[in-house]
Amino acid sequence: MYRFFSLIVLLLSCLSVPTLSPAYAQPVAFAPPLGIPIVTVSGAITATNAADGLVLDLDQLRTLPQHRFTTSTPWTEAKVTFQGVLLKDLIAAVGASGTTVTLMALDDYTNSIPITDAKDDGPMLAFLMDDKTISVRDKGPLWLIYPFDDNAAYRSEETYAQSVWQIKRINFGN
């Protein structure tokens, strides 16, 4: 029964996922963070500012290309507007290579997604929720959010599992 179910899901996703052609910009040079560090980017990246990779604070994240969308989520009661950096833009900014993006949370929850999932209408590393920074209590400070409302394919348990919140580390690898 589940096989039948997943088959349908797979078919539907195949139909809805457009071919992806990420335009990688030149990696940016990052200075060490001045504010409270939010996230550490590590692994196969070209831009670093620390021993174990690239440490970024909120202001630095704000310097990267900003993206916004409004969506409902299983974890919020109403529709919420998120703002942040598209995973795709981060990848470009840090000069990431590899096939997998691994996201690690403050509670050590870890999940990996293929790097190809990073698209223009794909996941975003959100740090503003309704224009306010997100506290840890509200799953901040960094939350990988998909535009669930825009794309039915994202309204799946798999995607919900990939929506890692309280991100503290992002690692690129194979």
Add this chain to the structure above:
Amino acid sequence: MEINPKAQPQAKGLRPPFSGIVLEWSKIVQWSKPAMIALASVSTCVVAILWFRLQSEMLTYRQEAIDNIHFNVAQIELDLVRFQAEVEIMALQPAEPLSELRLRFDLLYSRFQSILKGKMFVALDRGDIVDKLTWRVEKYLNDTTPLIDSPDPELRAALSQIDDDSKKLRLELRVLIIQLITRYSAMADERREAFSSLVQRAAWAGAIVIMSLAMLSALVLWLNRKAVRLACQTVRLSSRFAATVETSLDAIIVSDEQGKVLDFNNSAATNFGYSPKEAIGSDLADLILPPLSRALYTDMMSRINRDGMDHDANSGRLQMTGMRKGGQEFPLELAVASHNTAAGMIFIAFLRDISDRVQAEASLVQARDVAMAAEKTKTNFMAVMSHEMRTPLNGVMAALEIASGMAVNDKQVRFLNLAQSSARQLLRHANDVLDISKVEAGQMHLLDEEFDMMALVQDLVAGLQPLATQKGTEMIVKPLGAMPRLVGDYFRISQILQNFMTNALKFTENGKITIEIETQRRKDALLEVEVRVIDTGVGIAESDQARIFEDFVMLDQSFVRTSDGTGLGLAIARRLAQAMGGEVGVESELGEGSCFWMRLPLAVGEMLSQTEDPKAASALSIDLLDILVVEDNATNRIVLEEMLQQMGHRVTMAVDGRQGMEVARAYAFDVILMDISMPVMDGLTATTMIRAEGLSMHSRILAVTAHSMPTDLERFKNAGMDGCLTKPISFGKLAEVLLGDGLDEPEPQAKPKALNPARIDDLREGLGPTGLVRMITRFRADFPDFQARLLAACAPGKLADLMPICHEGAGVCAMIGAPALQQLYAKAEALCRDGDEIKAAALIMARGEALWAEAEAAISALDLPS
């Protein structure tokens, strides 16, 4: 399935040979269409409903942030434990910063929020467990959060309280979470079950749809195959029909109701000279019929259109005149069949050029006419010859008769006897041939007189009795049922029966001959009379039974030598019966005997049957009579002799009164037939002398005369005669007279006819039409002269000449059959004889002219060939 109507030659009412298949097939098509549609729509509906349900169910599944409740609740415990551990550590180490503690709380807080506010919980049944859990967690957060958010010294002071609260929460949460998970598991199971059954139903529906699709495909496949086969059949039949029509030797033209040509086959093209292309579409009548036949055809078509009935169509063959392209006309034979098609009535005309046949028929008819003319000529020749032969034969016989009276020795007598019997035989032959010729030529005149069949048969039997006795054969008359008097030609009937009876006697020795008479009512007013002559003789082989009624057939060749038959007897009987509208036949078994029968349709007479008459019955018991015929005319003598001998009587002849008187005195006769006017001694004198003395003085003496007036009869009776027999003498009359009945009485005083048609018929029969005309012409030419002489004799002083002239006139008128005139002259003659010439002259002066005028008119009215 529509067959080309042109190619369908069957008349209406006939069904195509595969109509059964058509019916079945169309029925299936008729029912399968809605069935297919219904099945397809039902399947579609079911599938659609299931699809929507499945879709929505799947959507719920996919969108539901189930988010792994097990993981979350485990995380809650983990986060709580980690927070509590941190709390305990911080309680022991007051110098350490509290940031880690606060992070742990934040994470715990966040976890609580995501569980309590997430859709997962919302989706779950809001039962007491959820409420209790929510309430408990909220209470904890409400208590702890202000402490965590307070400045460090206060937080440190509250650490032990937080620790206790957290421990308590942990224990309570554990219980609640286990309850929740159990509840959730049950719910999940339920949902799984429901989904599973939904999917199962979908699978079933899918299977059914697939099955019905398979069935529909099979049906479509089958129908398609059937259609292909029928199409093939149709093509095959069409081509067969087309080939049949095209190769037909008859011209076949199909037209519609308006007469427009729809189809024109090869033979039609050859016959009429039009190509099918020219012919199709034009008017059939204008195309192939000449103007005269066209009207006929148009009339026929309009009749069919008006009545809606096809009188002429489907009804045999008609002959018409056809017309070729060049206008040449020729005879054709036409058969029209009609057929009702979907497009209306069509007519299929089968035409055949019968020029050759018509020509052949014409030449055949001509040949037949020539042959028939020749046959008629031959028959006429035979009739004339036979007739002409009789006159000299009579002369020969008379001469022989006279000579035999003068014979002086035995040798002469023997030769004369031989010559006489040969002459008689020759006369019979001539009569036979004449009979056949007359029937063949259609000249036979049938009498239409009333007679008694029973008496007729009994007379015949009586006449043959001597021969029967001689052969030791018994003859029995056996009437079956009542026998009324009948109307017909008793003479011909007795001729047939006489033939049957003499034949039966010839071939029956010491046996029995039964004559059965039976009548049966027919549908018309006539009676069917059947007479059977059944003998116990030698019988006739079955192969010969049909043959014996043919001309000149004699089965027993040895008989030819011993009998005087021509082999024409039965052939004549057959012809006579046919001429009277009846038939004759035979049933026989070799050695057992034969049954010859005659069946005739006869009218019933008006008089009552006289078979019950005791006088007639007793008279029949009289068998053989000794008869003396005294007659100077050889022909009359021979005729009388023939008749009497046929009746079985013993006949003696005398040629004049004296000879008759001498014979009569020497021998006792039962009956003496006496002519009146004779040379040597007349009849009256001879009678007186016979009555005076001799053996026959008490015999019955009958006068035989051509005319009998009341005064004559008086004279005959005075001379001693018992009665009078008027010429011409018929068989029946003779038989009656001999039995003592039917003596001619004086004719009643009714006004005599100007002309006697029976006599005219007799004359016509005797002389032939031309002979009659000749005679009448002669009579009319001679009569004015006679009349002048008669009137001259009426003048005073010339009266002595009157009697012979009257006598002459009476004779002539008797001969020609003018009774009124004849009686006038006879009466005048009688008056003269009585010495009253003046009265006779007055009578003639008074009525002669008028009666002559009447006779003249009647003669003119006769239908005589000129």
